[in-house]
Amino acid sequence: MPRVKCPKCQQPERILKSGIVRNKQRYYCKDCDYHFVIPSARKRTRETSARDTGATSLRDIARTAGVSIATVSRALHDHPDISAQTRSFIKSLADEMNYQPNMLAQSLVNRSTHTIGVIIPNLNTTFFSSMLSGIQQVCARSGYRVVICQSDEDHNTEIANIQALMNNMIDGLLICHTLHTDTFEHLRMQMNKRIPIVQFYRVSEDLPISKIHADDEAGAETVTEHLIAKGCKRIALLLGPKNLSITQKRLKGHLQALKRHGVTLDRKLLAHVDFSHEKVTRAVDHWLKLSPAIDAIFSISEKCAVQIIGHLKKKKIRIPRQIRVVGFGNEYTGEIVEPQLTTYDVRTREIGEEACRVMLEQLISGNREVVDKRIAGKLIVRQSS
Amino acid sequence: MPRVKCPKCQQPERILKSGIVRNKQRYYCKDCDYHFVIPSARKRTRETSARDTGATSLRDIARTAGVSIATVSRALHDHPDISAQTRSFIKSLADEMNYQPNMLAQSLVNRSTHTIGVIIPNLNTTFFSSMLSGIQQVCARSGYRVVICQSDEDHNTEIANIQALMNNMIDGLLICHTLHTDTFEHLRMQMNKRIPIVQFYRVSEDLPISKIHADDEAGAETVTEHLIAKGCKRIALLLGPKNLSITQKRLKGHLQALKRHGVTLDRKLLAHVDFSHEKVTRAVDHWLKLSPAIDAIFSISEKCAVQIIGHLKKKKIRIPRQIRVVGFGNEYTGEIVEPQLTTYDVRTREIGEEACRVMLEQLISGNREVVDKRIAGKLIVRQSS
DNA sequence: AACCATTACGCAAACGTTTAAGATAGATAG
DNA sequence: CTATCTATCTTAAACGTTTGCGTAATGGTT
Structure with missing residues (x-):
């Protein structure tokens, strides 16, 4: 046995081995009644670690x-x-x-990161990214930072993102749910924490959480009335998944317009899709076979509306002569496509700005009042109708 | 004076006032030689604070x-x-x-947040957002989180974002510089930290930092050769700001193609713009007045190419009959516009993926080797040429 | 001289974790 | 029976800040 000294009495006598712990020999000094190991070299000290x-x-x-x-x-x-x-x-x-x-240390003791988190379904279109721009601009003015997570329209990713962000990374959460989020338990679980949550655009109906959304019902009503005014009687309506609040609201608005103008509803003209390319194509092809023929397609997704225009053109169908097409959202692509798309401008940027303003109000004044705001949009008539 | 007891001897005798500090009366016990204040109620304790x-x-x-x-x-x-x-x-x-x-506490002691930060110029087009998607997908597989900051093409915002992220919020930084970033001192300052940095798409030339970019030079050469093959002799080239590496590289590729095919360069056919709407319009209008007339426009920005198509159509100029138009980047809008845009697919998604892979390699294996990778793209011929 | 104020610091606890290393009881070996 | 080993705890330091409160020095009033 090498001469091991007791760290207390500095004597090598009366030292016994005392087992091996985690591959290291331990010793025991009978004089001092003291167990010890020879300390490893890489012990952290303020000097080395700095x-x-x-x-x-x-x-x-x-x-x-x-x-x-x-x-x-x-x-x-x-x-x-x-x-x-x-x-x-x-x-x-x-x-x-x-x-x-070191912001980590600061945040730990201050219990605040001065950062707000945004969870957004995707950034593949200008639709959501313009909301983001609104959020960032408002935040920047108040000295808050923004961190963004894409849920990629995936419910589980949304949950993972929420958990990651809510574990003390952010002071407040701005969330726009995925297409497939139909249960909100994951959000409810987070509500007991002190960090405020604001939903925007795609919101839940029943949770007592602040929300900022478009005037979906009134907007859809306006669009349908526009089509009816143009003489359309057979308006096909492309909707999202049934669970989605925007689907329900816009359908409601559509139905109201039909009712008010005495247009009878044909259930075959309603299609619920997940906004994927093939599902949309299939829905349109199905409509085209109907008789009496349809004279308009109203897509509650702007992206799908653009896609539909392309599809109809390929089939040599004249827009707006044979079929009028309108979208909902007002994206850049609507101006580029030919014919240019008639659409309802939901003012995405303002939705982002307002959501952020509500959040900052809650963060700064500590006011936890639940607000529910609708941002009014407006119809933009272009060539496709 | 109210009966104040000394916290040590518990006696109210022999207590003197001893000044006021921060609006609170202080006392002094002569027996114990002890200064004190009456402690405030809101003192933090593990019980209340939990x-x-x-x-x-x-x-x-x-x-x-x-x-x-x-x-x-x-x-x-x-x-x-x-x-x-x-x-x-x-x-x-x-x-x-x-x-x-509590991730803050964990990160503080572990010296790692398991998060990588991305700074990106904007999210207004699918161009950058598709790089993001690539990044996120690769990250997700390795259990890393992604936080995104938009610099909004503003140099100062970029600097602010870098500082915010680099202060211990992230383990690694992925950055794509703004249009106007022509000095990289702010990045160099961060290089002594242990946090690895990887530039993507828009990179700096001389900094010893890993970079992943498109094959700008070869790509531009391919595009110009394509136009020459179509018989074009007067090719106008729309470039970005001169400081930008992609401007320089693509110009170089263009010149090489001209030289190889014996086409003489007319300097009037080169325009440097900041990609803003009016500047692009002005450049195009200027070209249209030239004689001999131009027969092609090559825009190194996809977005501008789409805009140019719209502008030429408004002027009743036939594409590709009178003027051929090609872009660079391959965005969704190129397929929608009429005529569809010929372009060079720079495989944005792959650039993001590769940048992220390089980063993860550095983070996980600790390998700090500087890599410089070019992602090969390919020409996509459509109607506009 | 006795008391009180003011200025300008230093000490140490706290934030919520992770992790060496110390401690102890019971098992095993010689 | 004694020396050693193993399994399973506990203690305390460390991460880098913020902040309540103690304190020494100095100067001003009675």
Whole structure:
């Protein structure tokens, strides 16, 4: 046995082996009644670890300035307890040493990250990204940061994203649900935490959570009335999944318009799809076989409306002569496609801005009142109708 | 003076006032030689503060389980030191109490957030968002999270985003610079930190940082050769700002193609723009006045190419009869516009994926080798040429 | 001289984790 | 029976901040 000294009495006598723990020999000094191992070299100490990240910490500044950490922290935060001299000295020193505060540590003690999280279904179209722009602009003005997670229209990804963000990463959550989110238990579970949640665009009906959405019902009613005014009687309606609130609302608006103008509803003219390319094509092809023939297609998805125009053109169907096509949303592609798409502008950017404003109001004033706002849009008539 | 007791000797005698600090009366006990204030009620204690956030912590679990915090932590991490009984007990308890680890605290001690940050110029087109999709998909497979910041093509926002993210929020940074980023000092300053950086698509030339980009030079050469093959002699080239690496590379490719095929360059056919709507329109209008007339427009921005098609159509110019138009990038809008746009597919998604792969390789294996990869794209010929 | 105010600091606890290493009981070997 | 081993705990330091409160020095009033 190598001469092992007891760390207490410094004597090598009366030392016994005392088992192996995690592959390391342990010893026992009978004199001192003390168990120990020979300490490993890589034990963390403030010296070695400071070099670990390469970043300067408050401690580094304090040491070179010859003051306490508290003083440095206060100087950098303009606390009145610190003399003007010390303050400016510390500040210039921090600058020199390129100090940048560790936000994790700050957030941990402040219990706030000054960051709001956004969960959004996808960024493949300008539709959602323009909401994002609105959010970011409002946030930037208030000094908040934005982090974005794409759920990719996948319910489980949405859940994973929520959990990741809600575990103290953000001060508030802005969420727009996936196409397939029909249960909101995952959200309800998070509601007992102190962090406010605001839903936007695609919202849940019954949860007591603030929500900002489009005027789906009135909008759809306006669109259908526009088609009826153009003389359409056989209006096919392309809808999203039944669970989706926007599907329900827009259908309702459509039905109201029909009813008001005495147009009878043909259930065959309603199609629920998941907005995928083939499902849309199939739905349209099915409509085209109907008799009496349809004279309009109203797609509650702008993207699908554009796709439908392409499909009809391939079939040599004249737009708007034979069939009028209208979308809902107002995206950039609607202006590019030929004929240009008539659509309902849901003012996505404003929805984002307003959702963010409501969030900031809750964060800053601590006001936890549940608000439910509808952003009014407007019809944009173009060539396709 | 109210009867104030000394916290040490519990006697109200011999207590003197000793100044006011921050609006609070201070006292001094002559017996104990001890200064004190009457402590404020809202002093933080583990009891009150635990309730503060409403979240269960390891301490809460430890207390109700009657074990130490260390044991709980180890049980949840399947550390072998913990007995099977204890482990399953703790786990079920944690489940019951709806425990979710505080990621800030975890990251602080682990020095890793398991998150990679992406800074991207904008999300207004599918161009960048498809890179994002690639990034997210690769990340998801490795259990990393993604946070996204939009710089909005603004240099200062880019700097602010970098600083925010690099202060310990992320393990690695993926960045695509703004249109106007011509100095990279802000990036160089971050390079001494341990956080790896990978540039993608728009990269800097001289910084020793890993980069993934398109085959800009070869791509542009291919496009121009395609136009030459179609008989074009007067090819106008719409470029981005001169500082941009993609501008330089694509121009170089264009020139090579001209040279190889003996087409002489007319400097009037080159235009540098910031991709804004009016600048592009102005450039095109200027070209249209030239003589001999131009017979093709090659825009290195896909979005501008689509815009140019719209502009030429408005002027009743036949595409591709009078002027052939080609873009670079391959976005969704290129398929929608009429005539459909010939373009060079830069495989944006693959660029994102590869950038992310390189990053993960650096994070996981610790390999800090600087890589510089070009993703090969390919020409997509459509109606506009 | 006795008391009180003010200024400008330092100490240490707290935020919620992770993780060396110390401790202890019971089992096993010689 | 003694020395050692194993399994399973607990203790405490560390991550980098913020902040309540203690305190020394100095100066001003009675």
